[in-house]
Amino acid sequence: MTDTLPAGRLHPWSWVFHAIRALREVALPALVFMVVGRKDAFGPLVVGAVAAIILVAWGILRSRTFRYELLDRELLVREGLFVRETRHVPFARVQAVNERQGPLHRLLGVTELVLESGAAGKPEAVMRVLGVAEAARIAGMLRSVTAADHGIPEHATPGVVASPAAATTQELLRIPTDELILHGIISNRGFVVIALVFGIISQNSELLDLLPIDFKQLMKDSTDTAAGIDAGAIFGVLLVLLLGIMVLVRLLSIAFALFTLHDFTLRRAGDRLRMNRGLLSRVDVSGRVSGFQRIVLEQSLLHRAFRRCAVKVDLAGASLLGNPEAADSRLDTLAPIATPAKARSLLHELIPGLDIDDLPWQPLHRSAAVRRWQRTAWWLLPTLALVVAAAGLIPGLPSAALLGALVAATIVLGLSVVHAWRWARWSAFAASDGVIAFRSGAWARHWTLVFDDRAQSTALRRSPRDQREGTASLAVDIQSMTASHALHIPYLDAAIGERLNARFWRAGNSAPLPADAHAGGGLR
Amino acid sequence: VTVERPLPALLKVWRLRHLAWITGGTALVFPVLMVLGHELLDLRWGAAAVWTALVALAGAVIAGAAIEWHARAAFARCSWTHLPDEGVVVHQGAWWHKEIWLPVSRLQHLDVVRGPIERAHGLATLALFTAGYHQYCVKLEGMDPDHALTLRDTLLAEIRAQRLRVEP
Numbered sequence: 210m211t212d213t214l215p216a217g218r219l220h221p222w223s224w225v226f227h228a229i230r231a232l233r234e235v236a237l238p239a240l241v242f243m244v245v246g247r248k249d250a251f252g253p254l255v256v257g258a259v260a261a262i263i264l265v266a267w268g269i270l271r272s273r274t275f276r277y278e279l280l281d282r283e284l285l286v287r288e289g290l291f292v293r294e295t296r297h298v299p300f301a302r303v304q305a306v307n308e309r310q311g312p313l314h315r316l317l318g319v320t321e322l323v324l325e326s327g328a329a330g331k332p333e334a335v336m337r338v339l340g341v342a343e344a345a346r347i348a349g350m351l352r353s354v355t356a357a358d359h360g361i362p363e364h365a366t367p368g369v370v371a372s373p374a375a376a377t378t379q380e381l382l383r384i385p386t387d388e389l390i391l392h393g394i395i396s397n398r399g400f401v402v403i404a405l406v407f408g409i410i411s412q413n414s415e416l417l418d419l420l421p422i423d424f425k426q427l428m429k430d431s432t433d434t435a436a437g438i439d440a441g442a443i444f445g446v447l448l449v450l451l452l453g454i455m456v457l458v459r460l461l462s463i464a465f466a467l468f469t470l471h472d473f474t475l476r477r478a479g480d481r482l483r484m485n486r487g488l489l490s491r492v493d494v495s496g497r498v499s500g501f502q503r504i505v506l507e508q509s510l511l512h513r514a515f516r517r518c519a520v521k522v523d524l525a526g527a528s529l530l531g532n533p534e535a536a537d538s539r540l541d542t543l544a545p546i547a548t549p550a551k552a553r554s555l556l557h558e559l560i561p562g563l564d565i566d567d568l569p570w571q572p573l574h575r576s577a578a579v580r581r582w583q584r585t586a587w588w589l590l591p592t593l594a595l596v597v598a599a600a601g602l603i604p605g606l607p608s609a610a611l612l613g614a615l616v617a618a619t620i621v622l623g624l625s626v627v628h629a630w631r632w633a634r635w636s637a638f639a640a641s642d643g644v645i646a647f648r649s650g651a652w653a654r655h656w657t658l659v660f661d662d663r664a665q666s667t668a669l670r671r672s673p674r675d676q677r678e679g680t681a682s683l684a685v686d687i688q689s690m691t692a693s694h695a696l697h698i699p700y701l702d703a704a705i706g707e708r709l710n711a712r713f714w715r716a717g718n719s720a721p722l723p724a725d726a727h728a729g730g731g732l733r
Numbered sequence: 734v735t736v737e738r739p740l741p742a743l744l745k746v747w748r749l750r751h752l753a754w755i756t757g758g759t760a761l762v763f764p765v766l767m768v769l770g771h772e773l774l775d776l777r778w779g780a781a782a783v784w785t786a787l788v789a790l791a792g793a794v795i796a797g798a799a800i801e802w803h804a805r806a807a808f809a810r811c812s813w814t815h816l817p818d819e820g821v822v823v824h825q826g827a828w829w830h831k832e833i834w835l836p837v838s839r840l841q842h843l844d845v846v847r848g849p850i851e852r853a854h855g856l857a858t859l860a861l862f863t864a865g866y867h868q869y870c871v872k873l874e875g876m877d878p879d880h881a882l883t884l885r886d887t888l889l890a891e892i893r894a895q896r897l898r899v900e901p
Contacts, residue, residue, distance in 0.1 A: 327864070665839045665865030671830040686865035694867055710834060717836035718819055 219272045220340045222317045227337060228268030229313075232260075277336065279347065284324070286334045298333045302326045304500045304525055306351045307539050308344060308493040315491065320344045324351065325539070327500060327525035327688060352481050352495055381482075381555060382475040382544055389470050392546040393463030395511040400458055401465070470545055477558075484540055496540035498559055500525045502663050502689040503696070504543070506552060506565070506656035513654070520544040520552050523689040556658075560644070565656065568639035568646055574680045577636065577700040582629030589625055593618040628652075638698050640712055645685075647698045659696040661716035663687050669706055681706035685713065738812045739875025742854040744804065746875070749850055751800045758796075759789050803827050813873050815884060818891055821861060823871055833871055837891045839863045845881050857881040861888075 270290055278285040284298040305325040314320055319338040326333045339347070384392075393399075471488035483495040503523040512518050520543040543559075544552060553565055600606060600614030631651040639646045640661075648656045668684045675681055681703045685696040701709070763785060770781035806827035813823045820836040844860040851857060857878040861871045876884070 664836075665863040666836075666868050666871070667834045668868065669832040669834075670826075671832075673828050676830065684867075686863070686868040688864045688866070690866050714820070714834055714836060717838055 217276050217278050219275050219336065220317075220319045220338050220343075222319055223272030223275070223338050224265065224268030225313070225317070226268070226319075226321065227271040228264040230337065231264055231267050272337075275336075277334070279350070284334060284347075296334065298324060298326070300351055303333065303351050305494065305496045305540060306348050307495070308348060308491075310487075310491040310493075312489045314338060320491075320493075322347060323539075348493075348495075352478070352483070378476050378478040380474060380476050381558060382473070382547065382551070384470065384473040384544075384546065386467070388546055389466045389473075390463050391515055391517065392470065393466035394459055395509065395515060395517065395546065396462060396466065397458070398465045399460070399462030403454075403458055403461065466545075473545065475543060475555075482540060482559075484542070494540045496522075496524045501559075501660070502687040503660075503691070504556065504560075504658040506654075506658075508549075508650075508654040510652050513652075516548060517546050518549055518552050519546060520555060523687070523691060523695065525688045562642050563644060563658075565646075565658075568641055568644075570637040570639045570648070571705075572637050573633060573698075573700040574678065574702050576678050576680065578630050578633035580674065580678075580700060581632050582626060585625050585629065589621070593621060633700075638701070638709070640709060643716065645696065645709060645712065647696060657696055659685055659687065661712050662719075664713040664717055667710050667713045669710055671703070675703075679703050683709055734814060734816055736812050736814050737876075739808065739873075740856060740877060742856055743811075743875025744808050746850055746854055746856060747804050747808070748801070751797070751804065755793050755797055755800070759793050762792075763789050811875070815887070817887075818894070821871075821873075821888070823873065833868065835861055835863065835871060837888065838895045839865075840888060840892055843885045843888055845878075845885055847878065859885055 274288060274290055274293075276287040282300055284300065284303075286294075286296045286298065288294055288296075303324050304327050305323075307323040307325065308320050309323070310320045318341055320341050321338050322334075322336040322344045323332045324334040324336075336344070336347075468488045469490075470486050473486040474484070476483045476485075477498070480497050480499050481495055482498055483493070485491070485493050501522060502525055505521045505523075506518055507521065508518040521541060522543050524540060544555060547555065556563055556565055597611070597614045597618050601611040628651045632649065635651065635654070636647075636649040638648075643661050644658050645661055646656060646658045648654065665686045665688055667686070670682045670684060671680075672682075679702070681701055682697060682699040683701060683706050684694040687695040689695065698706075698709070766785040766788060767778075767781050770776045770784055771778060774781075776784060804827075807825070810824060810826055810830065813821055815821050818837065820834065820839075823833040823835070825831045825833065841862045841864050843862070846858045846860055847856070848858075855878065856874075857876050859873040859876055859881045861873070863869055863871075873881075873884075
């Protein structure tokens, strides 16, 4: 079917996916509300039928009005129902080529192709959907085009070096199944499933009747017999229940990891980096190494227990806000799980000259520990005082309650002090070879690496406390939608802060961004 | 290289803006307070209106004084420096000082904005845009209109020169 497609049109099945998308965005919340929240089925059925007809019509119109054309150096896209839009997407500007294939896509032999440039906001082109062969043709063509082919200057950074265009494909990382199981244990995604189940049950308690266990009878039994059971038995049951839930959550988390990250591979061909993953939904995304804005290494407590870490990346122009479902189908993870040694060699591979263990780490200002603790103290102290006061003043509580509360408060307070102290002791920054790095954390650890020539702007900030202490914090803004500032180093000696800032300033002035990265603006 | 400061008329523009905010805020709060007074404190509508007016007035005066204090401090700290061929350094923030560094090579586009109130006070705002995310727009408020245009043209020329250096 894919071979007989008229060139430049979407796949005949496209309307299905346009309809599904419209359903998810507009109609689904309303439908869920009506179906789950109501008892009679007739009203929702009528509404559902009307909605289905509208959705199908919408899907057909949307997909029929979409045309694309592969020209010599650019892709021409025409779309729109009422407002006709023509977009020229120069190949050289395309930073990311992302393909996503859900189970339905695979059943119908189609795939969704999304092209992103460095600009924030909407992706340059969303082709929903193309035949697999056609998508592979376009993606292959775009992936073979590099900045070098179009006379755009290579990025002259010591940090990120774009390799020659005609490089061979090299596999950087492949995650075996046992590592995925470990990833499932470490990451806590099982709670997502649990939360979903609880959400549905709380909306619709009749669902409980479908289960083989009669919860209502169970509850009734337990209240009837509660008087006769000793506290130890109740405690035991609760403990078993809690353990059971914890095991269940981990199992779900493992399943989640096995499904979403199945066959995770990271490959590199010159400047292009390509990542595949997924069992039911296949994701095939790519990006440019020269488009890297920031690299983040994460190590939670569990990561540390298993001697693993995760490596994430921010590419130029994340289009998450305009396209939330693209969030899970873009190149944002270099390694969901890896040994520290593997992460180190991976980073070394991508950024020649970078050795994360060998960076010249420098500590923060000496006031860091105290100030870090004060940041938690202003809410922790009143909370603890409140708890202790409640334990002492509420009538009817056993006298041991006050003692227990005092002990607990002391332990929490002690932990907060140890946390701040460890945080200040381990947190440090480093500047070397075009990379400014900041690591932080007390028990869980974070490393943030930003290339000094990628800063869009920097800001030195001084709070009243900073002004008294002679310190400053440095915030760096990059061309990527990061939740908070891409890099924020607090408690810096003011002179050191100015020196770091000067590095960004010099790099920004001596090595301007490549032309394809000059594409900001848009959605905020 | 000279440090430039906003014209004193900017403080008047800010004052007008704050006045508008406070008036709007009071207008929104007024009916709520009145209903609360009537329902919870069992006041008659007339009495509730008088009390609410007094409370709202007091609140507006206190808020106005606080905002004015902050605005003066912010105005005193506000300045910017154009470093030729390098970029612009902006100082902001009344008590939380902020020093923003914008390299010429990162400027995406420049806007000179003149709203009706600014026009009435002979002021202009130069907005500097980058491709960043959290700080994509930095505004230089309270500029002399002619100077804003001159600075814009200078920066545009510098941006063009930078681009030419990269893409001959």
